[in-house]
Amino acid sequence: MNKVKVAVVCGGYSGEYEISIGSGQVVYEALNSKIFEPYLIVIHKDRWVLLESSGTELPVDKNDFSAVTNEGEKLHFDAVFIAVHGVPGEDGRLQGYFDMLNLPYSSCNAAVSAITFNKNFCKQAVAHTGIRLSKSVLIRRGDAFDQQEIIKALGLPLFVKPNSNGSSVGVTKVKEAENLEQAIRLAMQHDEEVLIEEAIVGREIACGVMEFKGRMMVFPLTEIVSHNEFFDYEAKYTPGKSDEITPANLSEEDTLEIQATTVNLYKWLGCRGIVRFDYILTDHGLYFLEVNTVPGFSKASIIPQQAQSMGISLESLFGMAIENVVIRG
Numbered sequence: 158m159n160k161v162k163v164a165v166v167c168g169g170y171s172g173e174y175e176i177s178i179g180s181g182q183v184v185y186e187a188l189n190s191k192i193f194e195p196y197l198i199v200i201h202k203d204r205w206v207l208l209e210s211s212g213t214e215l216p217v218d219k220n221d222f223s224a225v226t227n228e229g230e231k232l233h234f235d236a237v238f239i240a241v242h243g244v245p246g247e248d249g250r251l252q253g254y255f256d257m258l259n260l261p262y263s264s265c266n267a268a269v270s271a272i273t274f275n276k277n278f279c280k281q282a283v284a285h286t287g288i289r290l291s292k293s294v295l296i297r298r299g300d301a302f303d304q305q306e307i308i309k310a311l312g313l314p315l316f317v318k319p320n321s322n323g324s325s326v327g328v329t330k331v332k333e334a335e336n337l338e339q340a341i342r343l344a345m346q347h348d349e350e351v352l353i354e355e356a357i358v359g360r361e362i363a364c365g366v367m368e369f370k371g372r373m374m375v376f377p378l379t380e381i382v383s384h385n386e387f388f389d390y391e392a393k394y395t396p397g398k399s400d401e402i403t404p405a406n407l408s409e410e411d412t413l414e415i416q417a418t419t420v421n422l423y424k425w426l427g428c429r430g431i432v433r434f435d436y437i438l439t440d441h442g443l444y445f446l447e448v449n450t451v452p453g454f455s456k457a458s459i460i461p462q463q464a465q466s467m468g469i470s471l472e473s474l475f476g477m478a479i480e481n482v483v484i485r486g
Contacts, residue, residue: 161236162233164234167241171243177243179453184454241451269429276318276352286425297349298350308334315355317340319351330356360437363459364378379402381459
């Protein structure tokens, strides 16, 4: 049987570049070499390259997503595992590109990726399911805004974040009115739109999910306890700055509600592949926070922790993700 040639694509154009490189490397090393023939593709702003184990970079031809080996062989791929967090791997651009090439890939399609990456659009889509959402205000670059009106509408503290970004890059928790404008300016450095949300007090819970062979696999829940003011970039990627408790110490009722909500949202939004939904569990109920259509895949990331908790190895997890798209493709 011929091995499935898999392009593991990582890197990208955002502040999540280094995290994506780590995710891609883990996926590349974990894929079963008896079944798959993995290749690591790194996306830089100025070039796309196939990175060989020796460190040699081979240029990728974007016209057909191919590379020429040192032996002169034109290399094409059977499937793509997208490990690019942020732009262009989580906002639909890569998905649209691979769709045009008729090349199957591991993540949500272009439309779903674009909608869910835009936090404001995602909240509007999710609102139709009836789940609780934080109140929010959207500001576009060049818009006039009244800080006092925003604070009156949302209260303090509040969160200011780029509307389309991940890993808490450019996010600020504002506790005092005089810091709001500076927080908006910081977020505007990362996006054309800024989303300002009321702060919801509660426990942050993450739930991974994927569909495999027509059956939903819902992972054990993780409670995230940040040692910083919130689960910011430092807390996410610096050892000791947060506790990620898997499985979360929740009641059976809360656990079942969150897992059922996750399955409902996955289907409602039309997701594919491995996806992580984040929530805030409060005394008043469950609030939707965000969805990650290309979550972190490093061994310390939440999805691998959840998979390990239910006895699924990374080799099996990533293999199932590829098997899904090869069969579908």
